[in-house]
Amino acid sequence: MKYFGDLGKYLLMIKGMFSRPENFRMYWREFMHQCSEIGIGSLGIVTIISVFMGAVSTAQTAYQLTSPLIQKYTIAMVVRDTVILEFAPTLVCIVLAGVVGSKIAGELGNMRVSEQIDALEIMGINTKAYLIGPKILAAIVVIPMLVVLAAGLGIWGGRLAGTLTGILSGDEFDKGLLSSFDPYNAFFCMAKAYTFAFIISSIPSYFGYYVNGGALEIGRASTRSVVVSCIAILFADYTLAALLL
Numbered sequence: 001m002k003y004f005g006d007l008g009k010y011l012l013m014i015k016g017m018f019s020r021p022e023n024f025r026m027y028w029r030e031f032m033h034q035c036s037e038i039g040i041g042s043l044g045i046v047t048i049i050s051v052f053m054g055a056v057s058t059a060q061t062a063y064q065l066t067s068p069l070i071q072k073y074t075i076a077m078v079v080r081d082t083v084i085l086e087f088a089p090t091l092v093c094i095v096l097a098g099v100v101g102s103k104i105a106g107e108l109g110n111m112r113v114s115e116q117i118d119a120l121e122i123m124g125i126n127t128k129a130y131l132i133g134p135k136i137l138a139a140i141v142v143i144p145m146l147v148v149l150a151a152g153l154g155i156w157g158g159r160l161a162g163t164l165t166g167i168l169s170g171d172e173f174d175k176g177l178l179s180s181f182d183p184y185n186a187f188f189c190m191a192k193a194y195t196f197a198f199i200i201s202s203i204p205s206y207f208g209y210y211v212n213g214g215a216l217e218i219g220r221a222s223t224r225s226v227v228v229s230c231i232a233i234l235f236a237d238y239t240l241a242a243l244l245l
Helices: 002-016 024-064 073-113 116-122 127-165 170-178 183-209 215-244
Strands: none
Touching (some): 002 183, 024 127, 073 116, 116 127
């Protein structure tokens, strides 16, 4: 029954976000701040993961495709589709669930414990709309951009690894990169990115917003938010694959 209670509180929290802003400029300032925190703050880790993700994909694909009957440019095709369909949206978003999700849960939890949220509510501010809304909107705007960047860097990292190690030439990689490309894969990648962005921002917001206790509970809420977010991402990943592919 506790899980149904948490689900109900989560849905009510999402419903409480939809209200007319008390001060649009204040909300816009918070939205831009969250875009900077989520986007620029995660840029470094996304770049590093994406480049090595593509490089490892090229090396492992070349290790498995050892038959002389298979053209080398097939490696680039496999790397491209793997990065776009799975690695860029899913792996990057799982990492962001730990980086961004724990930060959101910790920030809101600290505000709840220090009674800052109560003070805002006494001032007549809808704290769900002001504190949670900009975070979710910023994540929905910025995280798909990070996924697109991760896909591009992953493919570039795969090309770099392939040419530096002599697995295949740059021309062969480019030929495979452009061969038999299905634009629907890019649509599927972005559908996953927007879905995961909502999960990454809304679930940690729930755990942080409803923290009870002190610093120890804030840490537990951050940990639970990351675990639940990762499970939700994997479940949504399978559901989207079953529905859209």
